[in-house]
Amino acid sequence: MxxxxxxxxxxxxxxxxxxxxxxxxxxxxxxxxxxxxxxxxxxxxxxxxxxxxxxxxxxxxxxxxxxxxxxxxxxxxxxxxxxxxxxxxxxxxxxxxxxxxxxxxxxxxxxxxxxxxxxxxxxxxxxTYFLPHYEYVLDLIESKELGVIRSLKADFGFMTNFDATSRIFNKQLGGGSLLDVGIYPLFAALSILGYPDKVEAKATIGKTGVDETCSIGLHYNNGITASLFSAITKKTSTEATIELENGIININSRFHEPTSITIYQDGKSKVYEFPVDTNGYSYEATHVNQMLLQNRTESTIMTFDKSLELINLLDTVREKIGLYY
CATH class of the missing domain: 3.40.50.720 (NAD(P)-binding Rossmann-like Domain)
Structure with a gap:
């Protein structure tokens, strides 16, 4: 083009x-x-x-x-x-x-x-992959400035009134917490830690047959763990906390959308702001435009392999919690 x-x-x-x-x-x-x-x-x-x-x-x-x-x-x-x-x-x-x-x-x-x-x-x-605060976090981790990662904790839960016909609770429409919001903590783990060596998961299955809450534990052979949680019947802080050798990175509330981060190091904390003047979707749309202008058929960031890893992980979790669509 x-x-x-x-x-x-x-x-x-x-x-x-x-x-x-x-x-x-x-x-x-x-x-x-x-x-x-x-x-x-x-x-x-x-x-x-x-x-x-x-x-x-x-x-x-x-x-x-x-x-x-x-x-x-x-x-x-x-x-x-x-x-x-x-x-x-x-x-x-x-x-x-x-x-x-x-x-x-x-x-x-x-x-x-x-x-x-x-x-x-x-x-x-x-x-999320294209947002300024998230890019900053990935770059900071890669720089090893705070040492290697020890663990990750991420959650995304919101409280919604039960309605069997709504998309969130309707199994026919792919309802439940995992595919709707649990995908974000899983994405955080994949993009920060890579694919896990072992997956544990348990869920609360509601009366419409979808997962209303889902707890996931990811384990890596190097000893790193990820503790993830999603819910559609419970509000959580919706933060992501990465513990490293020499500090902690906290992606503040609603970590998946434009937000701030707090870095804890040597007994001190510092907040980094990443102001944006759009809803945040402009970043991925701009990236798609760039890819099309370069005549690419695959993103250089959200690659096919990354989508395959993410869906494979979602499939594994669904199997563990007995959720079949």
Missing amino acids: EQHKIIKWGILGCGKIAHKFAEDLTTITNAKLHAVGSRDIQKAKNFASKYDADFYYGSYMQLSNDVEIDVVYIATPHVFHYENTLMCLTHKKAVLCEKPLAMNSFQVKEMIKTAKKNEVFLMEALW
Whole structure:
């Protein structure tokens, strides 16, 4: 692609996260929301009007048939990621698909295979990887300034009123804490420690058959451990704490989104702020634009291998807790 080209985006699905993403897209100079697709034409029309999209469609297929679109952001519930992504890829559309990329490793492998076959870009939208505070933490760990890691603790829990029909509690829609929010502590462990040698997990399965809480222990042959927790029925601090030889890094509340970090060393603490002027989705969208302008079909950061590792780990945890979709 020409380096000065405006990347034309399509958004598939008009839920809460799609609104945040569309809002951030308006802040990127070489990005334009070209079209939005929903199964509800009125929703699509309202969304298009709000974010100045040129076109709106009452079906996902119509969106994927729009020849002007360079890349589609898929913001539908987990269970639809696989079919929505395959449809866009086979229509030669690059895809940024919300996490989790799919429901299991079989689906993820098929998606990657289809992207390669059609020679189009595909990336899992794990926005945390691209946020300034998280990049800083990864660089600090890699520098060994605080020595080697001893342990990691991360949680993500929120309290929501029980509603059997809501996406969060509905098994048919891939509900439960693990795929919705537990993916973030698992991602933190993978990106900071790598793939574990042993996995332990237990969960509280609610009346709709989904995990309402999930506790995960990861063990590494070098003695490092990770203690992870997720919940949809309990609010937690939603922090990530990395203990190292010579200090502690705490990624403060809501560690997965733009936030601050506190470093504890030699009896002192220092807070580092990372102010951002968007919702935070602009960073991953900017990265996708760069990848497309470089004619890449795979992210240099959120690679296919990383998505495969993440889904394999999710599959392993689900097996341990007896959660089958």
